[in-house]
Amino acid sequence: MTGRQGPEQRWSVGELARATGLTVRALHHYDDIGLVTASERTAAGHRRYAEADLRRLYRVRALRGLGLSLEEIATVLARDVDDVSALRAVLEGQLAHLDEQAVRVSRLREQVAGLLASLDEGMPGPERFTATLEAISRMDDHYTPAQQDLMARKRTELGPAAIEAMKVEWFGLARRLMGLQAQDVPVDDPRVQEMTKRWDEIGTAFHGGDTAIVAATDAAYEGSKESLNRQLGWPAPGDGPDLVDYVRRAREART
Amino acid sequence: MTGRQGPEQRWSVGELARATGLTVRALHHYDDIGLVTASERTAAGHRRYAEADLRRLYRVRALRGLGLSLEEIATVLARDVDDVSALRAVLEGQLAHLDEQAVRVSRLREQVAGLLASLDEGMPGPERFTATLEAISRMDDHYTPAQQDLMARKRTELGPAAIEAMKVEWFGLARRLMGLQAQDVPVDDPRVQEMTKRWDEIGTAFHGGDTAIVAATDAAYEGSKESLNRQLGWPAPGDGPDLVDYVRRAREART
DNA sequence: GCTACGACCTCACGCGACGTGAGGGTCAAG
DNA sequence: CTTGACCCTCACGTCGCGTGAGGTCGTAGC
Numbered sequence: 001m002t003g004r005q006g007p008e009q010r011w012s013v014g015e016l017a018r019a020t021g022l023t024v025r026a027l028h029h030y031d032d033i034g035l036v037t038a039s040e041r042t043a044a045g046h047r048r049y050a051e052a053d054l055r056r057l058y059r060v061r062a063l064r065g066l067g068l069s070l071e072e073i074a075t076v077l078a079r080d081v082d083d084v085s086a087l088r089a090v091l092e093g094q095l096a097h098l099d100e101q102a103v104r105v106s107r108l109r110e111q112v113a114g115l116l117a118s119l120d121e122g123m124p125g126p127e128r129f130t131a132t133l134e135a136i137s138r139m140d141d142h143y144t145p146a147q148q149d150l151m152a153r154k155r156t157e158l159g160p161a162a163i164e165a166m167k168v169e170w171f172g173l174a175r176r177l178m179g180l181q182a183q184d185v186p187v188d189d190p191r192v193q194e195m196t197k198r199w200d201e202i203g204t205a206f207h208g209g210d211t212a213i214v215a216a217t218d219a220a221y222e223g224s225k226e227s228l229n230r231q232l233g234w235p236a237p238g239d240g241p242d243l244v245d246y247v248r249r250a251r252e253a254r255t
Numbered sequence: 256m257t258g259r260q261g262p263e264q265r266w267s268v269g270e271l272a273r274a275t276g277l278t279v280r281a282l283h284h285y286d287d288i289g290l291v292t293a294s295e296r297t298a299a300g301h302r303r304y305a306e307a308d309l310r311r312l313y314r315v316r317a318l319r320g321l322g323l324s325l326e327e328i329a330t331v332l333a334r335d336v337d338d339v340s341a342l343r344a345v346l347e348g349q350l351a352h353l354d355e356q357a358v359r360v361s362r363l364r365e366q367v368a369g370l371l372a373s374l375d376e377g378m379p380g381p382e383r384f385t386a387t388l389e390a391i392s393r394m395d396d397h398y399t400p401a402q403q404d405l406m407a408r409k410r411t412e413l414g415p416a417a418i419e420a421m422k423v424e425w426f427g428l429a430r431r432l433m434g435l436q437a438q439d440v441p442v443d444d445p446r447v448q449e450m451t452k453r454w455d456e457i458g459t460a461f462h463g464g465d466t467a468i469v470a471a472t473d474a475a476y477e478g479s480k481e482s483l484n485r486q487l488g489w490p491a492p493g494d495g496p497d498l499v500d501y502v503r504r505a506r507e508a509r510t
Numbered sequence: 511g512c513t514a515c516g517a518c519c520t521c522a523c524g525c526g527a528c529g530t531g532a533g534g535g536t537c538a539a540g
Numbered sequence: 541c542t543t544g545a546c547c548c549t550c551a552c553g554t555c556g557c558g559t560g561a562g563g564t565c566g567t568a569g570c
Contacts, residue, residue, distance in 0.1 A: 014517060021410035021418070024518085029557055044565055046518055059385045062392040065419025066370070067363045070556070077385065084374065084384055091371050098364040105360060108322050109353040115321070116346050119339065129339055130314045130332065137317040155276035163276070164320025269546065279547090284528055299536055301547055325527070 010040065010048040020061055027057075035074055036060055068094060111165050114172035121179070128233065135231040136171045137164060142228050147217060154206060166202050171232070173199050178234075178243055187250040196250040218244075265295065265303040275316055282312075290329055291315055323349060366420050369427030376434070383488065390486040391426045392419060397483050402472060409461060421457050426487070428454050433489075433498055442505040451505040473499075 017024045030036040031047070036057045038047035049057075056077065063073045072090050079086065119129070140151055155163050173195050180192055187193075207213040221228075221244070229235065272279045285291040286302070291312045293302035304312075311332065318328045327345050334341065374384070395406055410418050428450050435447055442448075462468040476483075476499070484490065 012518080021407065021415040023557080025557060025559085028520095033556095042518095042565090044518080045520090046565080055389050058389045058392040061415060062388040062419050062423060065416045065421075065423060066367055067416070067420075087384060088371070088374055091367055091374075095364065095367050095371065098360055098367065102357070102360045102364065105353055105357045109350065109357065112321055112346055112350050112353065116343070116350065119343055119346075129342060133317040134310050134313045137313040152273075152276065160276040160316060161320045161322070164317050165322075166320075168317060168320060267547080278528080280528060280530085283549095288527095297536090297547095299547080300549090301536075 010050060011054065013038075013047050013049075016049055016054070016057065020057060022057075022061065030057075030060065030070075033070060033074075035070055066091075066094065067098070107169075108165065111169040111172070114169060114176070118172050118175055132171075132233055133168070135233075136167050138231075139167060139228065142221075144216065147213075150206070150213065158205075166205060170199065170202050173202075174243060177246065181243060181246045187246065188253045192250050193254065196247050199247060200251065265305060266309065268293075268302050268304075271304055271309070271312065275312060277312075277316065285312075285315065285325075288325065288329075290325055321346075321349065322353070362424075363420065366424040366427070369424060369431070373427055373430055387488055388423070390488075391422050393486075394422060394483065397476075399471065402468075405461070405468065413460075421460060425454070425457050428457075429498060432501065436498060436501045442501065443508045447505050448509065451502050454502060455506070 011019075013024050013027050016022075016027060027036070027047075031038065036053060039050045039053055040048040042048060059077060060073055063076060064070075068076070068090065072094075076083075076087050076090050140148060143151065151163070177192065177195055177199075180189070180195075185192060203214070207217070266274070268279050268282050271277075271282060282291070282302075286293065291308060294305045294308055295303040297303060314332060315325075315328055318331060319325075323331070323345060327349075331338075331342050331345050395403060398406065406418070432447065432450055432454075435444070435450075440447060458469070462472065
């Protein structure tokens, strides 16, 4: 074991691992990247950690608990003088990052939940479900060249995954709105209002408020809605009232 | 370019990349792992994607948008017959995973925000901030052997990062509660109530409702609060009313 | 003195979903 | 025949370690 007298006490990796709940491998890793280094080695090369190393390690452990990366922790602890501004900057960055993540996760959650709801309510042709997913994903095929350009730009801006997620969510909204419409639910019903609100949010995420683009989209939709509906497994327009009309009326009914 | 007659159309990687917004490298990767393979190759080894490949790719893109891993997507698309149950299982797993993540992210957010608030309100000795972090992390040193055992078990159960995060959050709560107490804010104030609620949540996360452990913790706190307070940069007990007492009264004031 | 055992050491691969070159062949247009 | 866009196959880097593999060190018991 180790000598126990006074402030000269040293610890081995294993002892530190037990004391902190970290693994020996993690301590090796911190050593490799220079985050927490043993200030001494025995003749045989065994690490000996001193009091100062221990203190540094505890700070690292605390900061890891906040979700900071090892690199960020290194910058925070870089100045041996406590540099509050560096810490504040890193924490603010982390806060922003967490907010982003929270939005992403809750969006994804809604989208997956919506799709599951569609499944439970007996989608049009559940046995063709992935075929429907394919059709949703290929909606772009019906767009005009200008719209496809817009989509391409948005895709590089937001990433393909985000675009696809919004399309799937839009599909789920449309399907559930059609259900409500079929039951003659009034357009000022809170469910209808909430769903059309999200519908429009998705819309603005694409066209960014440019009304010319909205008009072009509507025109393109009019031109190709027959084949689009067929591919999505939806009733042909004319078989019932128009969903777009329902959404428009809901929009107008907003306070 | 490519021949354009009929259903025999073939696409190159680049064409598919442009059409889907994915990168050529991603398509290569999908090929490597066998997720989407080009059904033909030219004599020179160039990939030629057929209609069926294209359709599969669109499904993959849609499912990626929901945050599924490539492996999960592979299992969903494994049965060429649409297997709704497989999809449902994967989506439910994803939903659970997203819920977990949402909790984690919002917890972390609160913890980081609380720490930033502490910084802004001029922590006790902001120039010693990381030293304070170290002290928080080393609170365990003051525990009895039995408590340290408990902590060790919790650490393997929840991971060291989660433990540290809770300690930091607890510290932030204590600091802000002391501020409210100093202003004689009554214990039924909603802010006090919310903070003591979270205080107790953190407590139960450790002791799991075992009152014997709570009693032991209180006893240990009584024994070592002097040195603990000194290390955290807090006023010695006796300099003012006791925070633990304030929390207890808030707890009793619950409806 | 020998042996066992535990703790320590240094490589080095693996994960997930690609990004990013390096170093070459292929192909249609001019 | 050249040019330039496109294609190919390695192969390493990312992040924070987990998980062996194969060997050394140190002490306690026989």
